[in-house]
Amino acid sequence: MSGPILVWGAGAIGGSLGAAFIRAGHEVVFVDVAADHVAAINAHGLRIAGPIFEDTVTAKAFTPDELQGRFERVFLCVKGHHTAAASRALAPHVADHGYVVSAQNGLNEPVIAEAVGAERVVGCFVNFGADYLEPGVVHYSGRGAVVVGELDGTTTERITAIHALMREFEPRAVLTDNIWGYLWGKLIYGTLLFATALTDDSIADVLANARYRPMLTELALEVGAVANAAGIKPEAFDGFDPAAFAPGAPAAETTRSFDEMVAHNRRSTKSHSGIWRDIAVRKRKTEVDAQIVPIVEKARSLGVPTPLTARLVELIHDIEDGRRSLDLANLDDLAGSARAAAGAEA
Template identity: 65%
Template sequence: MSQPILIWGAGAIGGTLGAALIRAGEEVIFVDSAREHVDAINGKGLKIVGPVFEEVVRAKACLPEEVEGEYQRTFLCVKAHHTEEAAKALVRHLAADGYVVSAQNGLNERVIARIAGDHRVIGCFVNFGADYLEPGVVQYSGRGAVVIGELDGRFTDRAEDIYQLMRHLEPKALITNNIWGFLWGKLIYGALLFGTALTNDSIADVLGNPAARPVLRRLALEVATVAAINNVRPEAFDGFDPAAFGPLATPEQTKASFDEMVAHNRQSVKSHTGIWRDLAIRKRRTEVDAQLLPVVEIGRESRVPTPMTARLIEMIHEIEDGKRPLDLANIDELARAAA
């Protein structure tokens, strides 16, 4: 049997991924900072619920300070704003020929590469639906795109190995020479999702709302413009077409992409984003700074104004601080940032 796979972060993404790998016969060790979650996994196993598969898988779990040994294959699956802390802890357990796969949201590969080295990071794009429900329980809500790629665009044996592993999670997984295009595509889509999280409505309901669409389209255009000016070619996935939100998009293109995204999200039992869950249920800080602030900063360096993205970040913080309610009216206020 091959060496164990270390999955750092056993929540929605890491838990679902780890369970799929265990079901495929791989040995997995989970690392998580929540003692109750670690205890539950060690005591009763990790329970996966939802429409894709339901199963209790058995694996060793430990807190970051309890990790021992070195590992070649590691996945970093923590929230984006915990990336730096987690990467610094993980790299101490990375074998000389080891690598880190960033199964997260945002441009976290840049952070990990600064800590571990560019050559020890493999890019990863995930868009499946999942939620952490309670200690020891993760909901796998619906399938979504999964893509693997080296940061420099090369096709390598290690990337191929990871790609084959990811096919146990998503049979339609891809390997690409344009992983940055997928990551920036997810940033554009992610801006739309942060927009939906300003409300209590579902992802599909907000994306399908005719009054919200023009606002969200202008928000997405800001992120798409920053990508374009930096010579990034965003990739399409799960109904999201980056060209539909670029400066040359026709109304028909934009409508078609919105409609396809609505259809994709209606297929999932995950009705709201993890962002919304953080704001409305778990009452904790979101990933907004780690995901969207780099867009503002790169935009500033590139002389691309991003007023709506900057205002969206401020509004999410106001909700986090209890100074703003979740309400559809927030979409209208976001529109005023463009003026």
């Protein structure tokens, strides 16, 4: 496939990917709902800051209502709770034989499929560190896993080409026949990140805190049990090993995985999650309803209890709505829920 690459959502993920594609010689067109960001890119280019590379790349940028034309290669890089609206808006711009790569957090592929057709959706998993700083500026702060795969696990000409393209961003990018396993692995890990966002402490500091590791382990076990009930085998990445959080896993393996996740996060200049940044810096809603609520709903349909995950959603909502502040006490609340759940099972 040829022609410009359309990157819909020019924030942390989309900006980092798009800039790398441009640096590799591809033409990229950005779309973003933030008019000031679009104006800044058109006036001065998109500046990438951070330890991986520093550069300002030139590209055309549009708001959704300004975009014209159809594109064979589309990367959707918006927040999970904006997926449905963005998918409907981009659908007319996807060429007949084009595709949409869901470079997002969460299980957004089925939502995109409703707008463009399942045959035109490609699964993607990303775990690199990046933040939108200001109009025209994105901070690419740390390397992380990048994985692509067809939703049905087949190896096609297009997925091979997409994998080659993603290797121009991350040389260690993986082509998998189990993209759902990676997406569910990220859901388990992402649930831990939501827990770290209940406090102002960094990701690494929370994961390293022995006081909260038992609760975090129980949280991961809940989500892993949902994946297992759904027939999904979660995959490991960046120090997170789902097998270390399976029922009956040796304590030493769980400790090892925690320690490796801490080490991975300490290597990144991105100390806090995008979830925390949404709450503490940008003062906006997180992706909790798009990422974590579907886990609870899926668990309910499968008859799997997820009391900690449900309580985590409530705590995030409380913080979003100003009913509680970011504090370690929120982790103590969640730990109390874990003890109560364990007592109820006993």
